[in-house]
Amino acid sequence: MPLPQTAHIVIRNDVADLAALTTAMERMGAEHGMPERSLFQLQVAVDEIVSNVIKYAWPGADAHDIEIRITARHDGVEVEIIDDGRMFDPRDAPKRDKTLPGQRPRPGGVGVRMTKQLVDRIDYARMGDRNHTTLTKLCALGPAASGGGNEQDRT
């Protein structure tokens, strides 16, 4: 299968729709032979970002679409999350306050902190009235799935 290849799904701003995203990610992982550990880490990171969008991007309870583009490349997988909610650059998210000895951390910021460690790159752009958040996980995709064995590709 020639790369890059993009799968595209649209979900509503409803946590029940996260299951559709899981299915799409797993299908991509299987089709391109993504290593299990890389897929796991990318899935958690995507879940964190999309869950944040669902919870905080819009003030009311109206239905909105969230568009997700999953692109398999030779050197990894890129997931772009597009929403028309309020501007939010996850790279700017405030660092969690340092936990004092004997104190438990507060929940806020844990998801973003984890996301930064789970993927190799987080890119963000505001285009028109939309947030484009892109997570990149570098990994070798399976040779069988990406047309390996074709020695001409090496030159």
Place this chain on the structure above:
Amino acid sequence: MSKTALRMEDSHAGPVCILSIGGRIDSGNAEDLLNRLNGFLSSGEKTILLDFREVLYLTSAAFRVLLVATDEAERNAARVVLCGLVGQVRELFEMGGLLEAFTVHGSREDALAAL
């Protein structure tokens, strides 16, 4: 084993209330876990052991629930203790900086011996 569902099963070992958790904890079902934990606390349980051995996947929604439940337990003179954190799930606790935030034992047997 379903990767998309959250499974929970409770049992008792003496005074310890054990909740075996399996499958997936995310923002779509974390509330179910919190409700279960609050139920234990309101029925007077004082030691709640959460066994994560069969958890395959979780997000920070799970951490939020654990932090909220641990606070609530303290208000009830109770405690929430974790065990069975292994592999990639344990790594997520490490990345979130949360391994030190909770009382964590190795296996369920280790936990029960210590409690």
